[in-house]
C-alpha cells in the first residue's frame with residue numbers, strides 16, 4: 001500500500017487505530033483502560049492533527065517556493081467552533097474513525113462532545129471569518145488568517161432565574177491540541193512615547209517614533225484544512241507577552257508586584273475578547289488590541305515577503321489584505337509607518353503599495369457601530385500613526401477639493417477627522433480611503449452602503465464599491481451538523497460532489513414530489529427534532545414535542561433583530577388559546593438562542609421577558625400541548641449545530657435595512673427550515689433563490705421603513721388603534737409574567753409604545769397575518785415538505801465557497817493554487 005499508508009499519517013483504519021493508541025500513550029501517557037474522556041479526545045485530536053500537518057507543510061512549501069499571491073484576512077474575531085468533527089469530514093475519515101472507535105469500544109460522538117470550542121468571536125462577523133478560512137482552503141486560494149489569540153473568548157452564557165449570567169470562557173484550561181506555538185515568530189509592538197524628526201544617512205529629513213512601552217507579539221498557528229483537497233492554510237493568532245517577563249531588579253528590592261507588572265500589563269492586551277457586537281466608545285484596551293494584532297501581522301507579512309520574493313516594491317503583487325470591518329483599519333497606517341520609517345520609502349511609493357494592498361468589508365449600517373477614536377487617545381497611544389493619518393487626510397482632502405470645488409460640507413463629512421468639541425478619527429473613512437476595494441455583504445446592504453453610509457465616497461470613487469453576498473460552509477453546517485440529511489442528499493443525488501459544489505443540490509428538484517424522498521426527508525427532520533428535544537430537556541428542563549412546529553430565532557440579541565416582535569406573537573397565540581380561539585394554530589415550540597452584550601440592558605431584558613413568558617406558558621395547563629417556549633443557553637457554534645437541523649421555521653424578522661446580511665438565515669435554509677422574514681439583508685436573495693412561494697414574507701421594505709421614519713412614525717397610535725396589540729403589551733405590563741411585578745418590563749414596553757426605533761409595532765399586524773399562513777401551510781405536511789426540499793435544492797448560492805470565488809475574481813484578483821495529492 002502507498003507510501004502514505006505506511007507512515008504515521010495513513011488514512012486506513014489500521015493506521016488510525018495505531019496512531020490513536022500511540023498518541024494516547026506517548027502524548028497523554030495513558031492506556032485505554034485508565035484514559036479519561038479528555039485523554040481520549042486529546043488522542044483523537046492529535047491523531048487527526050498528524051494528518052493535517054503533513055498537508056500543511058506541503059502547502060507552506062509550495063506557496064513559499066512559488067511566491068504564490070496570498071490573501072491575508074485581518075479579523076479581530078474568528079468564531080471557529082470545535083475542530084475535531086470538521087477536520088475528520090475534511091480529511092474524509094469520519095467513517096473510518098467511527099469504526100475504529102467502535103472496535104475500541106469507544107463512542108466517537110462523546111469524544112467529539114468533549115472539545116471546548118474556541119469562541120474567539122461575538123457573532124456574524126466572527127463566524128463569517130471562520131467560514132471564509134475553511135472555504136479559502138477548499139477553493140485552494142493561498143491565505144493567512146491573522147487575528148488575536150484571546151485567552152478568554154466570548155463568555156459562556158447561563159440562564160439563572162430567567163436572566164443571562166456571563167461565565168468566564170476559560171477555553172484553554174485543558175490545552176489546545178490544534179495550535180502550534182511559534183515562539184520564534186515574535187514581533188515588538190510599541191505604545192505611547194513621542195515622535196522625532198532626524199536627517200537620515202542620505203541627508204533626508206525623516207520622522208521616527210520612540211515608543212514609551214514595548215511588548216512582544218508571539219504567533220500561535222492553527223492549520224485550516226479544506227474539503228476534498230490537500231490545501232491547508234494558516235490561521236496565525238497573536239498572543240501578547242512582556243518583552244521582559246520578570247524584572248529581577250524589582251524582585252531583589254522586594255517589589256514583587258513590580259517584578260511581574262510588565263508581564264501582567266502586556267498580557268492584558270490579548271487577555272479577553274470584547275463581548276459587544278456594537279462598539280463601546282473609547283475603550284483604550286480595545287484600540288491597543290486592534291493595533292497589537294495589526295502591527296504583528298504587517299511586520300510578519302513584510303518578513304514573509306522579504307524571505308520569499310525580496311524587494312518590497314512588489315509587496316502588493318504578492319499580498320492582498322482584507323479588512324474584516326474597521327477593527328483592523330489601523331493596518332493601513334501601520335503599513336505606511338513601516339514602509340516610510342523602517343524601510344525608508346518615499347510617501348508616494350509607500351502609499352502606492354499600501355492602497356493597492358488593502359480591501360475593506362463593511363458589516364453594519366448602524367451609525368453607532370461605526371468606530372471612531374478620540375484624537376487625544378491617538379496622540380497619547382499612537383503619536384506617529386496620528387501624524388500619518390493627518391498626512392493621508394491632507395492629501396485626500398486635496399483630491400476631494402479638486403473634484404468637488406468649494407463643497408466644504410462634503411470635505412467636513414469625508415474627512416478622516418470628525419471635527420467638533422472632541423475631535424475623533426473616523427476608522428470607516430480611513431478604511432475606505434486606504435483601500436482599493438470596499439464591499440458590503442449582501443446586495444441590499446451594498447446598495448445602502450453606497451446610497452447612505454459612504455455616499456460621498458461612492459460619488460468620488462464609484463468603481464471602488466462592490467458587493468459580495470455572504471456565504472456559510474456546508475461542511476460544518478450540513479455534513480457535520482446534519483449527517484442524516486447529508487446522507488439522504490448523497491443517496492438522492494447519487495454523489496457527494498454537492499459538498500464541494502453546492503449548486504449541485506439543484507439535482508434534488510427532480511425528486512421533489514417523490515413520496516419516498518418526502519418520507520425520508522420528514523424522518524430526518526423528526527430525528528433532529530427529537531435530538532434537540534432531548535438536549536433541551538436536560539439543559540433547561542423544558543419538554544418539547546417533536547411533532548410540534550419548531551419555530552426558532554437564534555442570533556445575538558439586539559433591538560434591530562426584533563426578538564421582542566417574536567415575543568408579541570407568542571403572547572398573541574397564548575391569548576388566543578386562553579380565549580379558546582386556537583383553531584387556526586398548530587402546536588408550536590418557540591425556541592430562542594443568543595447572547596446579549598453584557599452592557600446592553602434592553603437586550604438582557606428581552607432575554608428575561610422570553611424566559612418569564614415561557615415560565616407561565618409552559619406551566620399553564622390550559623395551553624399545555626399547544627405551545628411551549630424554550631431558551632437554549634449558551635448559543636454558540638456547537639449548540640448552533642444542534643439547532644439548525646431541528647428547525648422547521650427560521651425567524652429572520654429584522655427591520656428592513658438593518659441586518660447587513662445575516663448568515664443564520666442561510667444555515668437554517670440549508671437544513672430544510674422555511675424562512676419567515678422581511679426583505680432585509682440576504683433574506684432578499686434567499687427568497688429570490690428558493691422562490692417566493694417557498695418563503696414567508698412580511699413587513700415594510702427598507703424604503704417604506706425609511707419613508708415612515710422620515711414622515712414621523714408614532715408607535716403610540718398603533719398601540720391605541722390595535723386592540724390585540726394593546727392587550728398583548730398590557731399583558732406584559734400586568735405583571736402576569738413577573739409574579740405581579742408591573743414595573744420590570746416597563747423600560748421595554750414604554751420604549752415600544754413611545755419610540756420603537758425598529759418599528760416593531762408597525763410590522764406587528766403583517767407579521768401575525770404571515771404567521772397564520774405559516775400555520776396553515778404546516779398543516780399540509782406534503783406541501784411543507786416540498787417547500788423544505790426546494791429550500792435546500794436552491795440554496796447552493798449561499799455557500800462560502802461561492803463568496804470566496806467572488807472575492808478572488810472581483811476583489812483580490814487571485815487564482816487558486818492546488819496542491820498535488822501525495823503519490
Ligand SMILES: CCc1ccc([C@H](C)CC(=O)N[C@@H]2O[C@H](CO)[C@@H](O)[C@H](O)[C@H]2O)cc1
Nearest residue numbers: 124125277278279363441659660661662663
Ligand atoms: C466593536 C464592536 C463590534 C463588534 C462586531 C461588530 C460587527 C460588525 C457586528 C456583526 O457581527 N455584524 C454582522 O456581520 C455579519 C457578517 O457579515 C452579517 O451577516 C450581519 O448581518 C451583521 O450584523 C461591530 C462592532
